[in-house]
Amino acid sequence: MSNFNIGIIGPGRVAHRFAKASSHLPNIKLHSIFSKDALSAKKFAEQYQKDTPITSSTDINAFLSDKNLDAVIVSTPDIHHTEYAIMAAKNGKHLLIEKPICTNIDEARALTDLLDSSKITCAVGYHLRWHAGLRELANYLHNKFSGEIYHIDIRWGYEFIHEAKWRKSFTTSQWWSLTTLGTHLVDIVRWYLLPVCGEVNESKVITTNNRYHTTDETSLIAMRFQTGATASIYSSILSHSPLDLTIHTSEGVITGSNLAGPLNTRIIMTGDQKLSFECKEDLYEKELIDLYTSANQGKQPEVTAKEGLKNIECLIGF
16 A cells, blocks of 8 residues: 555544654555544644644544545554554554553453454554664564573552543543553563563552542552563552663673653663664654555554453453
C-alpha cells in the first residue's frame, strides 16, 4: 500500500502524540478521529488537518466501516481498549492498541482468538521498545553477553496525581501506577529476559492505595523465569523517581540510570564500560512505522497482542 490511512479512537493526550508523529511520515496519513464528544473530535481534526480534511465522527460504526481507513489506533481509557479493538478487527482494520491491551483477560483472549483467524496486524503501544539505549542494551544481552543473568531490578516513579485523572476510577481503568508505568517495566523485563531465561512462570503483585483509596498508587511485582532468574519491579504515581535498572549477572553488574530523563543524563554501564547510544528519534513515529511495515509485509510487530496479554497477566499475578 502507498498511503496508509490511520484513524484514532479517543482524542486524548497520547492521541496527540500519534497525530503529531504521523505528520512527519510521508506514507502515513491521519485520516479520521472518533470521539463520543462531537466538539472534541472536531477540534482534534481541525488541529491536525493540512491539505486534506480529517473526518471527525461520533458514530463508531460509520467510523469503522470507512473503506479508506486502513488502521485504527485505540487510545481510549484502558477499560475500553479491547471493546473497540474487537470492533475494529471485525471491520478488517489493522490495530495499534495503546498499552495496556486490556483490563479484562477474557476479553483480550477473545481478541487474540479473532486475530489468529485473520490477516490483521495488531501492535501494542509500548513506546519504550524504541528507546535507543534500551534497544542497545537488549542487543547486548541477546547477542553479545555470554554470562548468566541472576536478577533484574527496575524502578520508575512519576507524579501523575494531576494528570490522566481518569486512571483513579475503576469505571475507566483497572490500575493506575501499574498501567501508567508498571506495564512498561514488565515489558522491558520480559523483552530482556525471555530469549535467555525463558518465560515468566510466577508473578506476585503487591499494591498500596492509602492516599486516594482508589486504584493502585505504588506497586511491587516479583517475577521468576524458567531458568530461575528473578525480577523486581517498582512503580509509583505518588512522586518522581528516575527510570533506573540494575541487572545482576555472573559477569558483574549492568546498570542503567535516569533512562527517561534529559537525553544527556541517560547512562547505561556494562561493568565498567559505558554503552554508546543516542536518543534522537520520535518513539511514536517508530511505533507508526512498525505498524505500517508489519501490515505491509505481513510480519509480526514489535509487541504483538499475545505479548501484550502476557504482560497484563504478569500485572494480575499467577
